[in-house]
């Protein structure tokens with residue numbers, strides 16, 4: 095089944111240009127592994143980028159400009175390089191699987207609340223990628239966001255704001271959104287989440303669930 099909710103065009107363009115931060119690039123690469131539509135879009139963006147550079151008249155490029163374009167072309171391609179060879183975590187898209195330091199069950203999962211666990215995969219310049227595991231039917235305590243949050247479903251699904259998200263779907267949240275996503279009842283929901291600022295708990299539950307402040 096193909097994804098219904100995709101990364102924004104801005105994210106795909108930045109990914110195609112190799113200018114995304116490592117955590118966001120990991121999420122987009124993982125989505126691309128499951129989404130032919132976005133793979134085609136990124137290929138189109140890359141072709142377009144190459145054509146635009148070819149179309150530039152040489153007179154418009156000073157020596158510095160040319161050097162800077164060439165330097166940009168030399169940027170390492172996304173996604174980030176795996177830290178170690180792939181380990182056995184069946185069902186995970188390759189870009190993410192190759193990135194895990196150990197098999198799923200051997201990762202340092204940390205309990206956040208009843209039925210909710212996370213493991214931080216990487217954190218750089220304030221942007222964090224983590225795996226979230228939410229038990230079947232469990233609701234994440236209501237929270238707002240200090241910045242943007244991208245959440246991609248890897249297994250199972252969740253409901254949020256009247257929408258259903260399944261494997262491959264990317265949900266986006268920003269400062270305006272206060273929400274309480276609920277995992278589908280059928281199975282554990284596994285997500286890859288990227289945040290650029292800590293989440294802010296809002297409801298009464300937020301006052302009671304201190305570990306969640308670490309989100």
Ligand SMILES: [Zn+2]
Pocket residue numbers: 097099100101125129131132133
């Ligand atoms: Zn897509």
